[in-house]
Amino acid sequence: SQTIHQWPATLVQPVGSPLSLECTVEGTSNPNLYWYRQAAGRGLQLLFYSVGIGQISSEVPQNLSASRPQDRQFILSSKKLLLSDSGFYLCAWGAMGSAFFGQGTRLTVV
Amino acid sequence: TQLLEQSPQFLSIQEGENLTVYCNSSSVFSSLQWYRQEPGEGPVLLVTVVTGGEVKKLKRLTFQFGDARKDSSLHITAAQPGDTGLYLCAGARNYGQNFVFGPGTRLSVLP
Numbered sequence: 333s334q335t336i337h338q339w340p341a342t343l344v345q346p347v348g349s350p351l352s353l354e355c356t357v358e359g360t361s362n363p364n365l366y367w368y369r370q371a372a373g374r375g376l377q378l379l380f381y382s383v384g385i386g387q388i389s390s391e392v393p394q395n396l397s398a399s400r401p402q403d404r405q406f407i408l409s410s411k412k413l414l415l416s417d418s419g420f421y422l423c424a425w426g427a428m429g430s431a432f433f434g435q436g437t438r439l440t441v442v
Numbered sequence: 443t444q445l446l447e448q449s450p451q452f453l454s455i456q457e458g459e460n461l462t463v464y465c466n467s468s469s470v471f472s473s474l475q476w477y478r479q480e481p482g483e484g485p486v487l488l489v490t491v492v493t494g495g496e497v498k499k500l501k502r503l504t505f506q507f508g509d510a511r512k513d514s515s516l517h518i519t520a521a522q523p524g525d526t527g528l529y530l531c532a533g534a535r536n537y538g539q540n541f542v543f544g545p546g547t548r549l550s551v552l553p
Binding site for chain 2: 364374
């Protein structure tokens with residue numbers, strides 16, 4: 333069966349520091365991969381998605397970037413965090429018209 | 443831009459009551475999904491509907507996809523406290539390459 337791992341679960345970072353969130357998927361090949369951000373208790377905003385290695389589509393201009401160095405690895409990065417980058421970040425993989433999510437990372441920028 | 447709206451935003455009911463929440467859009471989606479999310483966790487997929495007019499049942503939950511594939515409803519019969527959570531609908535776009543989410547309905551079922 334397929335599983336998705338996302339870490340860390342929580343992260344507190346100072347303004348101006350770099351960020352790297354990692355997500356890996358097991359049990360499937362060539363999945364579509366996604367990074368979403370969720371405001372407190374509300375819907376999900378699509379940040380990036382990838383249909384293959386090295387192929388990244390960005391949905392909104394922002395202080396973040398994404399990379400897919402391997403088929404089942406998706407990384408969300410920032411060179412310098414802003415206060416507004418705080419939020420709940422979710423990685424997901426997609427197949428058959430459905431998305432399956434990791435446990436999320438709660439990022440607090442202080 | 444394809445947008446999804448959900449109503450109501452918040453719903454608080456007593457255990458045993460029935461409820462329906464709605465997901466609406468002006469756009470057509472190839473499929474639509476419903477998720478439930480608990481605080482601090484990722485959304486969990488409940489169902490995917492693909493065909494216009496389709497009805498799917500999952501125990502006490504009944505999901506319907508509108509004939510025009512622009513809207514959907516989720517009906518819960520005899521709600522239980524364990525049904526409490528944020529219910530999100532999402533539409534697949536670009537041939538399922540990515541998904542747009544509604545803002546969610548926060549359901550609270552009181553014992």
